[in-house]
Amino acid sequence: xxxxxxxxxxxxxxxxxxxxxxxxxxxxxxxxxxxxxxxxxxxxxxxxxxxxxxxxxxxxxxxxxxxxxxxxxxxxxxxxxxxxxxxxxxxxxxxxxxxxxxxxxxxxxxxxxxxxxxxxxxxxxxxxxxxxxxxxxxxxxxxxxxxxxxxxxxxxxxxxxxxxxxxxxxxxxxxxxxxxxxxxxxxxxxxxxxxxxxxxxxxxxxxxxxxxxxxxxxxxxxxxxxxxxxxxxxxxxxxxxxxxxxxxxxx
Numbered sequence: 537x538x539x540x541x542x543x544x545x546x547x548x549x550x551x552x553x554x555x556x557x558x559x560x561x562x563x564x565x566x567x568x569x570x571x572x573x574x575x576x577x578x579x580x581x582x583x584x585x586x587x588x589x590x591x592x593x594x595x596x597x598x599x600x601x602x603x604x605x606x607x608x609x610x611x612x613x614x615x616x617x618x619x620x621x622x623x624x625x626x627x628x629x630x631x632x633x634x635x636x637x638x639x640x641x642x643x644x645x646x647x648x649x650x651x652x653x654x655x656x657x658x659x660x661x662x663x664x665x666x667x668x669x670x671x672x673x674x675x676x677x678x679x680x681x682x683x684x685x686x687x688x689x690x691x692x693x694x695x696x697x698x699x700x701x702x703x704x705x706x707x708x709x710x711x712x713x714x715x716x717x718x719x720x721x722x723x724x725x726x727x728x729x730x731x732x733x734x735x736x737x738x739x740x741x742x743x744x745x746x747x748x749x750x751x752x753x754x755x756x757x758x759x760x761x762x763x764x765x766x767x768x769x770x771x772x773x774x775x776x777x778x779x780x781x782x783x784x785x786x787x
Contacts, residue, residue, distance in 0.1 A: 538772040543600075543747060546778040547607035548572045553625065556616055556648050558640035564628035566593060566616025566645075568652070569602040576612035578761035579654040580605070581645050581678070583665030584618065587632050591664060592623045597684065597744050597753055598662065603780075607773070609758045609765045612654050616645060618668075635664070635690040639672040650677050658682055658761050663716075663742065666708075667691045674698050680705035682757055685742045687716035688725055696728040706732040707760050709753060711740035 539545065549569045556564040570576060582598045585591025593599075593615040602613040617623055618641050619630030630637070642659075649657045659681045661669035666686035673681060674695075681699070686708050699706055706729050710722040717725070719736030726732040735756060740749045755767040 538774050539777050541604065541771050541773055541777075542779075543750075544779045544781060545773070546603045546780050547773055548776060549602075549606035551602075554614070554616070554648065556641070556644040558619075558630075558644045560630075560637065560640050562619055562629040562640070564616050564619065564630075564641060564644060565623075565626040566614060567602065567625060569606050569613045569615075571606045571610045571612070574610055576606070576655060577610045577764070578656040578658065579612040579649055580614065580658055580660045580682075580757065580761065581649050582613065582615050583642065583645075583659060583661040583668045583673075584615070584621075585662050586664035587618060587621045589664075591662075592621050593617045593625060594623045595662060597750055598660075600750055601660075601754060601757070604769070605754065605758065608769045609762050611758065611762055611765075614645060614649060614654075616641075635667055635671060638668055642668050642672040643675075646673070646675050646677055656761065660684070660757060661686070663687060664690070670695045670699065674702050674704065678704070680707070680760075682706075682760055683708040684744065684753060685709070685711055685714055685716070686722065688722075689716065693728065696726070700729045700731070703731060705760075707756070708732060708734045709756055710734055710736050711742055711744070711749075712736055712738050713741045715742045 617628040662684040666683040667690035670691040
């Protein structure tokens with residue numbers, strides 16, 4: 537009997553608690569979700585929204601990605617709390633540094649994905665996390681960046697120029713009703729990266745609330761990271777599943 541995939545549906549995966557160790561001596565806490573019975577075809581290294589506005593590793597789009605994508609798309613999902621951030625998983629050491637010292641956090645996440653030999657690694661930032669990706673994630677070991685609701689608040693023109701020079705693909709998913717940067721302005725500003733693709737999402741808001749918005753994000757992410765996987769992703773699941781509370785978190 538098929539189960540409809542709802543907001544709190546958790547599909548089977550190999551899930552393990554992980555620790556990330558930064559070059560400035562901190563331990564960050566996280567979780568790695570892997571396909572249950574196969575090797576991953578791609579990897580998401582997620583960078584969560586602004587901690588001072590409620591962002592953490594359980595911010596709902598990333599939590600749902602970890603609940604669904606290993607089973608539906610064969611994609612691994614690494615989530616972690618940036619420095620000084622707490623969640624049910626625990627608290628990462630350190631204190632929030634407005635995107636500066638967080639460069640060590642981004643590097644530690646990429647290094648963990650490399651150490652675990654996770655394939656086809658993509659940074660996926662959301663809001664503040666998009667600035668971290670642009671500022672600190674332009675690394676030869678990542679394939680590219682996917683930016684959800686990019687405000688372009690902390691990042692600067694030189695960061696866009698560096699991504700342009702790298703040739704790495706950049707996909708920006710920009711809500712039509714975003715609070716900070718809407719599609720037309722985003723296209724103008726991301727023109728600095730010739731290989732960037734800006735996708736405006738009709739009716740969506742900065743926090744991607746609602747199953748329609750979440751499914752659109754996950755479909756776009758999978759199409760970029762695992763183009764061999766058919767999208768839209770299934771909305772029903774034949775097999776065991778669990779139901780958890782849907783925690784929020786954004787900013």
